[in-house]
Amino acid sequence: MTAVHVEYPCSPAAAAEALLWAKQRGGQTLVVGGGTLTVAMLAQGTLNPTHIVDLGRANLDGIDVSSNLLSIGSTVSYQKLIISPEIAKLLPLLHRMASGITGGIQIRNQGTLGGAACAARPFSDAPAVLVALGAQMRLISHRGTRLVPARDFFQRAETTALAADEILLDMGFPLHKLAGRSSGYQKLKFAESSWPVVTAACLVAPGRLDVQAAVEITIGGVGDTPLSVNLSNVSPDELDHDVIVRAVDEAVSNLPPDRRWSDIRAGTEYRAQVAGDIAFRAFVQTQESKRK
Ligand SMILES: Cc1cc2nc3c(=O)[nH]c(=O)nc-3n(C[C@H](O)[C@H](O)[C@H](O)COP(=O)(O)OP(=O)(O)OC[C@H]3O[C@@H](n4cnc5c(N)ncnc54)[C@H](O)[C@@H]3O)c2cc1C
Numbered sequence: 416m417t418a419v420h421v422e423y424p425c426s427p428a429a430a431a432e433a434l435l436w437a438k439q440r441g442g443q444t445l446v447v448g449g450g451t452l453t454v455a456m457l458a459q460g461t462l463n464p465t466h467i468v469d470l471g472r473a474n475l476d477g478i479d480v481s482s483n484l485l486s487i488g489s490t491v492s493y494q495k496l497i498i499s500p501e502i503a504k505l506l507p508l509l510h511r512m513a514s515g516i517t518g519g520i521q522i523r524n525q526g527t528l529g530g531a532a533c534a535a536r537p538f539s540d541a542p543a544v545l546v547a548l549g550a551q552m553r554l555i556s557h558r559g560t561r562l563v564p565a566r567d568f569f570q571r572a573e574t575t576a577l578a579a580d581e582i583l584l585d586m587g588f589p590l591h592k593l594a595g596r597s598s599g600y601q602k603l604k605f606a607e608s609s610w611p612v613v614t615a616a617c618l619v620a621p622g623r624l625d626v627q628a629a630v631e632i633t634i635g636g637v638g639d640t641p642l643s644v645n646l647s648n649v650s651p652d653e654l655d656h657d658v659i660v661r662a663v664d665e666a667v668s669n670l671p672p673d674r675r676w677s678d679i680r681a682g683t684e685y686r687a688q689v690a691g692d693i694a695f696r697a698f699v700q701t702q703e704s705k706r707k
Contacts, residue, residue: 417465419467425472425474430473443463447467447470448471449471452534474488477585478495478496484587489529489583491527493513496510497514506548506593509544532583537572537676538636542565543616543641545586546633546641547633548565548588550564551563551589552564552568554577554582555582556578556580556581560584563576565586566641593618597621597702599616599699599703600614600617601693601694610680611635612685613635613686613689615635615697616635618630622651630649631643632663642666642667643666644663644694663690664687668687
């Protein structure tokens, strides 16, 4: 049995240093956020790191709002998102998504948005919502920080733009771009407690005198990364079920076969068949939230 070196850095910079220190010594390093995925894998022996960097005390659990940016630290839990008045008011899409995470109060208290992002599971709720909201992922290492747009952060199933010696510091949301948009979030799952099969996040930007209203839909669970559906040339008034389903079908059919997602819950064909309907439901929700 080999000894495992565990670090509890007390700041993001100390976490970056801990990763560098571990890298210089070789072996496998594991970053732990809330631990809801990693601790189970450690217990099962699927992960056998020589170094563990636990971010639980690294001061990454803040939600900060400035004039144009809302920033969420990588270890902010789902529960913190659910009870935050700022999130409910400024990012209702994220609030709705977090409120629908299953696993009960333990997972909502312990599971983090950053952990879900870094795990990059195509069948989880977070990736498509982060892409839909135009999140900027801020990464830190001993070299400094860098920003990666969410749409570039998710590269393949369980693969992100994070280098081995980087951690996700926080996620920034451009409030000036999101202001006034109505949002909807819908998912298909087979049981109350199950993970999603297909998710759809919809944002509608209001029209102005010289600018047509715009609808953006991001689908999760169909490709190995979130799929954006282009509806920019259609006015929301002309959007009905068939138009949305056609646009989603086209986007899905443009996915290369090796980028389509399937898992134990559903195959690629089934996901493709239901994606349009889920997207339409998310759009309908945007119209209902506008009327409230
Ligand atoms: C019972 C149960 C039900 C669930 N239901 C749902 C559901 O309905 N929908 C859904 O989408 N998800 C669901 N999940 C998944 C849940 O969202 C994730 O378990 C959680 O968000 C992961 O966060 P964590 O901080 O615990 O991750 P961890 O287990 O700590 O880490 C996960 C991965 O991310 C890496 N990591 C974590 N933080 C960082 C960081 N800051 N920088 C770099 N790498 C990092 C770790 O190295 C690891 O690879 C469920 C999980 C469970 C156990």
